Amino acid sequence: MQLLTFNAGSSSYKLSGFEITTAAEQTDPVWQVQIDWKTDRAATLTQPGQPVQMLDSSDRRAWLEIALETLPDRSAIAAVVHRVVHGGQQQAPAVVTPELKATIAAAANLAPLHNPLNLAGIEQMEQLFGLAMPQIAVFDTAFHQQMPVAAAIYGGPYHWWEQGYRRYGFHGISHQYLAERCAQLSDRSLSNLQLVTAHLGNGCSLAAIRNGHSVDTSMGFSPLEGLVMGSRSGTVDPGLLLHLLQQPDCSPSQLSTVLNQQSGLLGLSGRSNDVRALAIAADAGDQRSQLALAAFTHSLRRHLGAMLASLTRLDALVFAGGIGENYRSLWPAVCEHFAGMPIRLDPEAMAVAGDRRISTPDSAITVWVIHSREDWQMVQLALPLLRSPQSFN
DSSP states (O other): OEEEEEEEOSSEEEEEEEEOOSOOSOOOOSEEEEEEEEETTEEEEEOTTSOOEEEEOSOHHHHHHHHHTTOSOGGGEEEEEEEESOOTTOOSOEEOOHHHHHHHHHGGGTSTTTHHHHHHHHHHHHHHHOTTSOEEEEETTGGGTTSOHHHHOOSSOHHHHHTTOSOOOSOHHHHHHHHHHHHHHHTOOGGGOEEEEEEESSSEEEEEEETTEEEEESOOSSTTSSSOOSSOOOOOOHHHHHHHHTSTTOOHHHHHHHHHHSOHHHHHHSSOSOHHHHHHHHHTTOHHHHHHHHHHHHHHHHHHHHHHTTOSOOOEEEEEHHHHHHOTTHHHHHHTTOTTSOOOBOHHHHHSOSSEEOBOTTOSSEEEEOOOOHHHHHHHHHHHHHTOGGGGO
């Protein structure tokens, strides 16, 4: 049996194919493709070991069809597993039905930049594989749904909570994978582990995880809350937002564009949302790039401190994502800042690649760098449904 995972994002489509056996060990994909669009009519198709292919069309379904043509055996696909950013109150993976599609559409007002694209990806697969192909949705918000109410509720009137205006949290698929992988690498039971996972890419979030459950996270009602990110502002005083909305040149849609697409590292530096480019510019003396990286690091430290307040101890800290795995000067900048925390980093371990512990053996708190395998976690979340015949009745 082969499963196809589909992560339909705002700027890319990521697809992986997995051969599923009875063994529980993590496996690598047997097939991978990524489509990155540069404009509305131009995209690149990247496949390991193959030349980059240029795509010229405004039809994203056509791009997807070209990608699927590279599958070794399209008929071997038994189901498609989708990452859906916002599930609202949906807490568990679910078989895609008309009712579930309506639920995803209804949650689009909570994640307007993500859910419509996720739903479009489901419908594109229906068109390409036919309605008989089983499809399963796994939700990025689900892992955080068991947070204590005190951590999930905002300090507004109580009817906000009753109406669903609450902290949902995101990147849950990644945070869950990182916690489980950390426990595996540590040779410890997840049920007796307290850790903070840091998913640091263009979007960034932290999660405080106690005994396998998310008890706090930095993102909230939307993926805007929390850390300074690539092009998103992170947390901003609501008073400032109200002030801006009272200005004649600021509409809600304009403010949304600024906060989501023109802020964060990009907005502060005026140069890029790519930490690699900013690090080069900062080393060359560019003050705004230096400021952007300093603000990002400060934001990370501050929210890490908030996560610690939801734990009774810290056993491990995990860095992941494009920034978390590759911006190596960030690790000591964060860990060494907490003078009261017994963390010692290992320069030799920091210099190599792969999933690894970068703290010394005598460090009371272990620090890990782990590549987040969201695609594999999606498969693991979907398998119980696929192996239960009544799921499709």
